[in-house]
Amino acid sequence: MDRSKHLLRLRDWDSERITQTIRIAIRLKNEIREGKPSNCFAGKTIGLFFEKASLRTITSFQVGMHQLGGMPILLDPKSIGIDQRECVKDIARCLSRWVNGLVVRCFKQSLVEQLAEHGGIPVINALSDDYHPCQALAFGQTMIEQFGEDLRGKTVVFIGDGNNVANSLMELCAKLGMNFTLACPKGYEQKAEEIELALPKFKENGGKYRQFNNTKEAVVDADILYSDVWVSMGQEEQKDEKQSHFLPFQINDELLKLAPAHCKVTHCLPANRGEEITDSVMDNLQVNLCYEEAENRLHAQKAVLWQLLH
Numbered sequence: 441m442d443r444s445k446h447l448l449r450l451r452d453w454d455s456e457r458i459t460q461t462i463r464i465a466i467r468l469k470n471e472i473r474e475g476k477p478s479n480c481f482a483g484k485t486i487g488l489f490f491e492k493a494s495l496r497t498i499t500s501f502q503v504g505m506h507q508l509g510g511m512p513i514l515l516d517p518k519s520i521g522i523d524q525r526e527c528v529k530d531i532a533r534c535l536s537r538w539v540n541g542l543v544v545r546c547f548k549q550s551l552v553e554q555l556a557e558h559g560g561i562p563v564i565n566a567l568s569d570d571y572h573p574c575q576a577l578a579f580g581q582t583m584i585e586q587f588g589e590d591l592r593g594k595t596v597v598f599i600g601d602g603n604n605v606a607n608s609l610m611e612l613c614a615k616l617g618m619n620f621t622l623a624c625p626k627g628y629e630q631k632a633e634e635i636e637l638a639l640p641k642f643k644e645n646g647g648k649y650r651q652f653n654n655t656k657e658a659v660v661d662a663d664i665l666y667s668d669v670w671v672s673m674g675q676e677e678q679k680d681e682k683q684s685h686f687l688p689f690q691i692n693d694e695l696l697k698l699a700p701a702h703c704k705v706t707h708c709l710p711a712n713r714g715e716e717i718t719d720s721v722m723d724n725l726q727v728n729l730c731y732e733e734a735e736n737r738l739h740a741q742k743a744v745l746w747q748l749l750h
């Protein structure tokens with residue numbers, strides 16, 4: 441399988457392609473703001489297959505496809521019954537006869553991989569248990585809008601679980617020469633193999649990977665703090681155990697005072713206000729860029745479609 445024909449995880453895309461995608465996203469955003477949307481996908485369709493809940497991703501992919509002149513089709517996982525009613529291979533082969541691309545939110549990364557392998561159409565990972573590449577691209581766009589195109593040496597500090605969002609942000613930072621710091625309770629770090637695969641890219645592009653088991657040391661040189669829920673979709677049974685460990689890993693006004701004065705904050709959303717981030721930080725729109733990032737989901741994903749469906 442040629443992995444560059446899909447977006448299964450950011451590791452599969454090189455730095456140049458990532459930068460180019462963000463440039464396209466910024467251009468497409470400007471086109472919408474100027475009231476001149478492109479009609480490049482007239483006659484094209486994408487299927488949206490979501491096994492997990494979503495507000496931002498499912499809405500922004502539909503709006504984005506519509507803005508580019510194409511049509512999104514919502515597929516119902518219950519009715520399709522993967523591996524119950526039908527095997528993945530047959531579903532992938534049939535879908536590829538009708539739609540031009542597939543956007544998939546699922547539990548197991550192996551599902552997006554299998555759909556890509558058997559389908560013959562571009563597959564976009566819209567979040568799996570392991571990765572969230574679309575979120576990372578929208579974050580990259582937000583960083584470039586905030587700090588300029590050369591992000592080398594900027595420091596992203598992720599405060600929370602070493603989860604899917606952390607993995608994709610780490611991959612983005614490694615590719616664009618940024619530093620990535622994870623601050624989490626002991627035992628909640630990213631998998632060692634994820635870090636090992638990113639380290640050579642950090643080295644090649646001049647960035648650094650660091651881990652702390654406290655927030656104070658982690659934030660001292662941060663350009664941006666990144667937040668996500670402590671308990672990801674599918675981990676609900678770990679809620680009580682996780683909450684007790686993660687309580688000190690909250691982004692609040694006291695923590696922000698320990699970061700440099702220019703430091704910004706963002707969150708992939710949805711947020712559990714009062715847990716991983718306080719109301720006061722969420723509502724401080726001088727500092728919190730999460731709504732810009734949410735807006736950029738729309739444009740970054742259109743840029744992904746542009747790269748893959750053309």
Ligand code: CP
Nearest residue numbers: 494495496497708709
């Ligand atoms: N950040 C994000 O992916 O949001 P949704 O889960 O609402 O799509």
Ligand code: NVA
Nearest residue numbers: 603668672673708709
């Ligand atoms: N880590 C979170 C991200 C939600 C967008 C989850 O997987 O639920």
